Amino acid sequence: MKYNKDTSEKILKAANIEFEEKGYNGARMQAIADRAGINKALLHYYYKSKDVLFQLIIKEAFTIFIPRIMDVFKEDSDIFTTIRKFVDNYIDIYIKHPRIPAFITQEINNNPDRLVYLLHSKGLNTDMFIKKIEKAIDEEQIKNTDPKQLLLNIISLCLFPFIARPIVTELILDGSKEKYNKLIKERKKEVAEFIINAIKK
Amino acid sequence: MKYNKDTSEKILKAANIEFEEKGYNGARMQAIADRAGINKALLHYYYKSKDVLFQLIIKEAFTIFIPRIMDVFKEDSDIFTTIRKFVDNYIDIYIKHPRIPAFITQEINNNPDRLVYLLHSKGLNTDMFIKKIEKAIDEEQIKNTDPKQLLLNIISLCLFPFIARPIVTELILDGSKEKYNKLIKERKKEVAEFIINAIKK
DNA sequence: GTCTATAAATTGATAGAC
């Protein structure tokens, strides 16, 4: 079997868009073929089944969704600098890949048993975060807080606007996409300062 | 045409579960019939098509998702009491209907053009919120903040744990459902105080 | 009203020509 690299890449790109937009159940092989500018038969020649193609796409999506970002909590900067850095890097990733959070959330909700393992395989380690927060509490730099609630707060603030883009746009921005983009841009600073104000003594 | 009320209610209940669990594209009429303890033919006798059934279910879901809750911002309690009350009521709704946020988010992401209008028809009015925040800023009760960012922060903190339950459970709670339930219970107070600390002068 | 049987439509996948 021989493959044309250009064609195989066109397919992956098309599949990415189709799956992210419609989810596994809503995606159509015909639509992927159309987007790639080929026909279904050729699509199956390159990727044997819808499932095989989906596995490739979603595994790639997971590595983007769970970046090696907890490492900033290893550095010995003070807790506020660390949080600013974390939020900044974290939101930046989703600005670059805005449809990943909704895609992952949908698929994992529809099929938790088959997909949760991918959350671990990417090796997100929350221990460093927890420890750094506990240390900051001990040293009275921040208020006494449940580190897990705090982590959940941070992730909520960073991820939600991407997971629920149409809802946010429609509900608080009069359906204006321009306003949404502006809001997101300003968000890195907003979120970091909001968190820091909430926890500092 | 004559209908048995008990049967029609059994169907609606079954359809609710099936649609919420699998989404429109993943739901199967056969599965709904099975859950309701009837067969497909009878299901179609009561509800002409999958689409008709889905419309009923999702419209009901929207009215739960967007409750008449902004009214608390009309009351003349101080801003902190109001926020506490809002968060408390808001989270309570999703504790009672834990699968609604993920369901609505998924469907609206998959089909924004056909569904966003339902966000408005339920009449969530953010004006009262914005005004109350602006007043509190004027009177120097809270820091100078963009009211829309603040509203987004509040909604993010309340909704995200329900939209992304399996992710939260797996990523920060070692996959323990008990820990998740405990976390959610403690969350009403946590979120309210987090927000207040973030904005108070 | 409720059922069994079957039609009709959709969609993933394959055969075979070029």
Added chain:
DNA sequence: GTCTATCAATTTATAGAC
């Protein structure tokens, strides 16, 4: 490698008996 044509499986929807 890429195509047209077709199959096979799944799933929504209907016909008709009781």
